[in-house]
Structure formats: C-alpha cells, structure tokens
Amino acid sequence: MKVLILSALLCMYSAVTHAATHAVTHAAPVSKSTEEAASMVEGPLPEVEMFAGQCPSGWFKKGSRCFLMVTSKKNWSNAATHCVGQQGSLASVQSSDEYNFLQTMVTFSGQSSAWIGGFHFQGAWRWIDSAGFYYTNWQTQNSVSRYPCLQLNSNGGWSNYNCRTSRAFFCARNGPPSC
Ligand SMILES: *[C@@H]1O[C@H](CO)[C@@H](O)[C@H](O)[C@H]1NC(C)=O
Numbered sequence: 001m002k003v004l005i006l007s008a009l010l011c012m013y014s015a016v017t018h019a020a021t022h023a024v025t026h027a028a029p030v031s032k033s034t035e036e037a038a039s040m041v042e043g044p045l046p047e048v049e050m051f052a053g054q055c056p057s058g059w060f061k062k063g064s065r066c067f068l069m070v071t072s073k074k075n076w077s078n079a080a081t082h083c084v085g086q087q088g089s090l091a092s093v094q095s096s097d098e099y100n101f102l103q104t105m106v107t108f109s110g111q112s113s114a115w116i117g118g119f120h121f122q123g124a125w126r127w128i129d130s131a132g133f134y135y136t137n138w139q140t141q142n143s144v145s146r147y148p149c150l151q152l153n154s155n156g157g158w159s160n161y162n163c164r165t166s167r168a169f170f171c172a173r174n175g176p177p178s179c
Contacts, residue, residue: 050105053176062101064175069105073166076149079115088173092127099137102170106154115169116148
C-alpha cells in the first residue's frame with residue numbers, strides 16, 4: 001500500500017514537472033534544439049534510480065526507451081561492456097524516430113560517428129540487445145567479415161566498421177513504466 005501511494009505521488013510529481021517543462025519550452029522556442037542536443041551529451045554516470053515516468057539522470061527518453069550518449073571513446077566490445085555496467089546495452093535502433101534522435105545527438109556532439117549495438121554474426125546482422133533487426137538505414141555496407149560492427153554516421157545513415165576502432169557510443173535501456 002505504501003509503495004502504491006508513493007508511486008502515485010511520483011506520477012503526479014512527474015506529470016507536474018513535465019507540464020512545467022513544456023510551458024517553459026513553449027515560451028522560449030529560440031535555440032531550443034541546440035541547447036537540448038548539447039545537454040543530451042553526457043559522459044558515463046553512476047547508477048541512478050529511475051523515477052516514475054522518467055529516464056535516469058543523463059539519459060534521454062525517446063518513445064518507450066531511454067538513451068545515453070557516451071563520448072569517452074571505446075572499441076565496440078568495451079563500449080558494449082560499459083553499457084551493461086549502466087544497466088543497459090549498446091543501443092539497437094528500431095525505428096526511424098529512434099534513428100533521427102540518435103543522428104541529431106551525433107551531429108550536435110561534433111562526433112563523426114558513434115557505435116551502436118549492431119554486429120554481423122553467422123551470416124546475419126543482429127542487435128546485441130536481441131531486438132529483431134528489422135529497421136535498417138544503410139549508408140554503405142563494407143565487407144562483413146572484416147567490418148562486423150555497426151556505427152551511426154553524423155553525415156547520415158549507418159555503416160559497418162572495424163570493431164577495434166575507438167568511438168563514442170550509445171547505450172539504451174527500457175524506459176520507465178508509464179503512469
Ligand atoms: C578493446 O579495448 C580493450 C582495452 O583497451 C582491449 O583490451 C581489447 O583487446 C580491445 N578489443 C578489441 C576487439 O579491439
């Protein structure tokens with residue numbers, strides 16, 4: 001019962017906060033996207049509790065999922081390990097909405113590309129979080145045997161590259177339960 005009351009209060013709180021944020025955003029539309037995008041780029045963060053209706057601090061909500069951009073560069077497998085340490089996975093990209101969101105972050109962060117969670121294994125492209133590989137956005141596709149890791153490019157689309165290269169990367173995790 002106490003837990004139920006607490007989560008109801010958190011839902012009310014986050015609804016009010018959300019409304020307030022929207023009011024401010026609508027009052028000052030100028031350079032909103034630049035500021036928003038700049039504030040999206042965060043380094044690794046300690047584990048943070050998830051509040052009702054919100055992503056953990058430093059993560060950004062898109063649809064039903066939360067995304068984190070990590071700008072300290074790592075090779076693909078170390079990036080994947082880092083995301084697991086943040087209770088997430090190297091990000092799958094499951095829709096054009098998610099793709100556009102991540103693409104905007106790469107561009108505003110000044111990175112030329114960032115790792116995402118796609119890799120080629122046993123004849124197929126797969127996502128490390130086990131999502132189905134249905135949505136695609138290829139810019140170029142190189143030899144899958146030499147370049148089995150997927151990167152999202154700031155100049156559009158994604159391509160496969162050498163997994164040992166160090167890059168910024170995206171983690172994703174399931175979003176908070178909706179109220
Ligand atoms: C990734 O980087 C780590 C740390 O530098 C290194 O130990 C590991 O061998 C690298 N893995 C690959 C596939 O390059």
